Amino acid sequence: MFSLNTVWCGVPVLAALCVAPPAAHGGWSVGETNPGVTGCILETEEISLFDGYQDTRLRLSLGDGALRVKTDSNIDLSFNDIGLAVDGKDFIAADAVVDEKDVLFSAGTGTVIDQFIRGRAVTVYLRFWPTYPATERYQARFSLTGFTRAYNEYLECRSKQSS
Numbered sequence: 001m002f003s004l005n006t007v008w009c010g011v012p013v014l015a016a017l018c019v020a021p022p023a024a025h026g027g028w029s030v031g032e033t034n035p036g037v038t039g040c041i042l043e044t045e046e047i048s049l050f051d052g053y054q055d056t057r058l059r060l061s062l063g064d065g066a067l068r069v070k071t072d073s074n075i076d077l078s079f080n081d082i083g084l085a086v087d088g089k090d091f092i093a094a095d096a097v098v099d100e101k102d103v104l105f106s107a108g109t110g111t112v113i114d115q116f117i118r119g120r121a122v123t124v125y126l127r128f129w130p131t132y133p134a135t136e137r138y139q140a141r142f143s144l145t146g147f148t149r150a151y152n153e154y155l156e157c158r159s160k161q162s163s
Contacts, residue, residue, distance in 0.1 A: 026146020030153045032161075039063060040157035042150055049140045051128040060124070060142055062154065067112055069094075069103040069124050076129035077103075081137055084112070086119035086144070113151065119144045 027045045041063035048055045049071075056073040075082065075097045082103055083093040092112060096104045103126065105112055116122065124140045 026150075027143055028146050028150035030150055030157055032157065033063060039161060040154055042154040044142050047140060047142070049126075049138060051126075051138065052135060053128070056128070058124075058126075058140060060122070062109075062113075062151075065109060066104055066106040067109055068098070068105070069126065071101050071103075071126070071128075074100045074129045075103055076127040076134070079127055079134070079137070082126055084122055084124045086112075086115040086122045088123075089115065089119075091125075116144050116147050117151065119147075 028042060029045075030040060030042050033039050033041050041061060043062070044060045046057045046059045049058055050056075051071075051073040053073075056071050058069060058071040061068045061070050069084075077094065077097045080093065082097075083091050084105070085091050092105065092108065094103045095106050098104050103124075121144055122142050124142065126138050126140070127134070127136075128138065
């Protein structure tokens with residue numbers, strides 16, 4: 001069964017009336033946190049990860065000068081092994097946990113962005129609480145395909161908002 005949009009978009013005369021989906025660059029997209037008010041944000045699509053108890057959603061988010069790993073589960077930072085690595089390069093430790101569920105990378109964000117631009121994939125390492133006894137560190141992988149284009153769009157968005 002076809003949706004009405006699919007049927008109408010297939011008609012050559014009406015094809016120009018079809019609305020294209022919002023621009024996404026390899027799973028990365030740019031938006032405004034509160035349109036016209038607080039700034040721009042660059043995010044990945046959400047993925048699902050088992051946290052030792054249930055599936056949790058997570059995504060990478062760049063805004064306000066910091067990179068965050070946003071999750072739906074509580075993060076356990078007590079082992080000092082929460083962080084990320086681009087293409088198996090040096091591990092970059094997280095700076096903090098915000099609101100118990102977001103992992104923050106604020107110091108060295110420029111270095112992380114440079115690695116994202118040059119890299120192919122980033123692996124995020126997380127521990128969730130409460131998982132007792134502590135069992136393992138979990139990892140999630142995000143493609144960096146399309147990051148550079150999306151990052152340039154993010155910079156344009158910020159530039160427009162500061163004008």
